[in-house]
Amino acid sequence: MAPRAVFLLPAAEAFGAQRLDPIRARALGRGDRLPSREPGPRAQLLRRFEVLPRRIPVAALTRQADAGDAAGHAWLRADPAHIRPDINGARLLACGETLGLGADDAAQLLRPLKPLFGDAGFPIDAPVPSRWYLRLPLQARLPEFAPPSEALGADLFEHIAEGVEGRRWRALLNEAQIVLHNHPWNEGRAARGLGTVNSLWFWGAGVLPDRVASEFAEVSGDDEALRALATAAGIRAVAAAPQFEAPAADALFDLRPLRDLRLFGEAWLAPALAALDRKQLATLELDLADGRGYRLARGQRWRFWRRPQAALE
Structure with missing residues (x-):
């Protein structure tokens, strides 16, 4: 039996007033509209992975992949970040991999942070230069932290932890920012035209799930939560591709960074529809x-009475 493919897409509003070309609009119009489901990127992933308990503790999942020692503790990502003050507050401009840190960078920058977080009872380390971790007690109570993907370019204070539980973390963050601002290693990076690390970004808190499973054989994409879930489920995770190629088995493609509907139509939807026609795919699902x-399938091409649909709405 031919495999099926699922495209994870951003919300329809991300494409604005863009429209598909007539051929792709005709295919979409003849497809089956699925019942409305829970919105949000977290809900999209939980539709595709069975996670028990039903949440996505990114820090614990990536820690297990990076170091293999996540069991027995709760974990919080404290990724290196660069923020820029502006007239309205401050904005997160870079975080994690986008700063291009090497092992020496991480070692030097973490040295003065280790006593700060160690004294607070949350040891910090970095098995990977771009991914920094705080080890927490299993029963640690934490506020909600936004992932950096939601905060990049936005006002920092719209995403900072609030409430009584958030107060302690805001204080720790302020102390860490002072340490990093005065760190001579940052002066050297700035002199070489490299981004400085003047803050941390807390996110992804939790403990390892009891179970992670998926019906897919392969996932394609660069999102950390997606790749961490795939690793935990024991399925193959590959980097995002520039265009669709028919998979050998059921596959999930993360296209949520896309904002160009023409590119989506040409590089992804058109070759996927061709694969349906050649019976290389059984079905194609678009998950917004x-x-x-x-849900699109080969037999739908005979629905001549259906009107074309040029927008994902």
Whole structure:
């Protein structure tokens, strides 16, 4: 039996007033509209992975992949970040891999942070230069932290932890920012035209799930939560590709960074529809972040009475 493919897409509003070309619009119009589902990127992933308990503790999942020692503790990512003050507050401009840190960078920058977080009871380390971790007690109570993907370019204070539980973390963050601002290693990076690390980004808190499973054989994409879930489920995770190629088995493609509907139509939807026609795919599902969805199949091409649909709505 031919495999099936699922495209994870952003919310329809991300494409604005863009429209598909007539051929792809006709295929979409003849497809099946799926019942509305829970919106949000987290809900999209939980539709595709069975995670028990039903949450996505990114820090614990990536820690297990990076170091293999996540069991027995709760974990929080404290990734290196660069923020820039502006007239309205401050903005997160870079985080994690985008700063291009090497092992020496991480070792030097972490040295003065280790006593700060160690005294607070949360040892910090970095098995990977771009991914920094705080080890927490299993029963640690933490506020909600936004992932950096939601905060990049936005006002920092719209995403900072609030409430009584957030107060302690805001204080720790302020102390860490002072340490990093005064760190001579940052002066050297700035002199070489490299991004400085003047803050941390807390996110992804939790403990290892009891179970992670998926019906897919392969996932394609660069999102950390997606790749961490795939690793935990024991399935193959590959980097995002520039265009669709028919998979050998059921596959999930993360296209949520896409904002160009023409590119989506040409590089992804057109070759996927061709694969359906050649019976290289059994079905293609479009899963939008706003909860909408479509299922396309070869037999739908005979639905001549259906109107074309040029927008993902």
